[in-house]
Amino acid sequence: MDRLMDIPSSAELKRVVVVGGGFAGLNFCKRLKDERFQIVLLDKTNHHNFQPLLYQVATAGVEPSSISFPFRSLFAGRKNFHIRMCEVWETDAEAQEVKTSIGRLHYDYLVIATGCDT
Numbered sequence: 001m002d003r004l005m006d007i008p009s010s011a012e013l014k015r016v017v018v019v020g021g022g023f024a025g026l027n028f029c030k031r032l033k034d035e036r037f038q039i040v041l042l043d044k045t046n047h048h049n050f051q052p053l054l055y056q057v058a059t060a061g062v063e064p065s066s067i068s069f070p071f072r073s074l075f076a077g078r079k080n081f082h083i084r085m086c087e088v089w090e091t092d093a094e095a096q097e098v099k100t101s102i103g104r105l106h107y108d109y110l111v112i113a114t115g116c117d118t
């Protein structure tokens with residue numbers, strides 16, 4: 001995928017690309033409220049999953065919708081905040097780029113919060 005991702009760029013804002021909207025990525029994005037930065041959250045899904053309650057969903061104790069929170073509603077109204085659903089395939093530290101299923105994206109700072117396989 002060689003095209004550029006469609007994110008507005010601005011010379012005044014440093015771009016922070018956050019890969020993964022799990023516990024770590026989400027809390028990072030919630031806390032970084034600084035007008036000097038543009039934040040781009042990339043995740044292969046469009047929602048955060050509250051994993052500790054997966055068991056209760058599996059045993060029909062709670063509805064799936066009670067443990068999934070769409071990123072768009074969590075960050076509604078945040079300025080200079082962009083969300084894209086895509087899979088991140090590769091990072092190029094020299095070029096300061098991530099390569100994803102929807103194109104390449106330049107970053108000034110990169111936060112990798114992709115969790116781990118259980």
Ligand SMILES: Cc1cc2nc3c(=O)[nH]c(=O)nc-3n(C[C@H](O)[C@H](O)[C@H](O)COP(=O)(O)OP(=O)(O)OC[C@H]3O[C@@H](n4cnc5c(N)ncnc54)[C@H](O)[C@@H]3O)c2cc1C
Nearest residue numbers: 020021022023024025043044051052054087088113114115
């Ligand atoms: C069933 C279960 C119960 C748990 N119960 C507890 C508990 O009671 N207490 C507790 O403290 N912890 C619990 N945990 C552990 C806790 O959920 C994890 O420690 C925590 O979710 C890790 O957060 P994270 O942000 O590192 O990763 P995650 O929450 O896994 O988030 C990673 C995110 O990255 C995205 N991602 C991954 N790879 C890519 C990629 N290549 N491109 C784009 N996006 C990508 C994923 O879609 C995901 O949204 C539980 C886990 C499970 C599975």
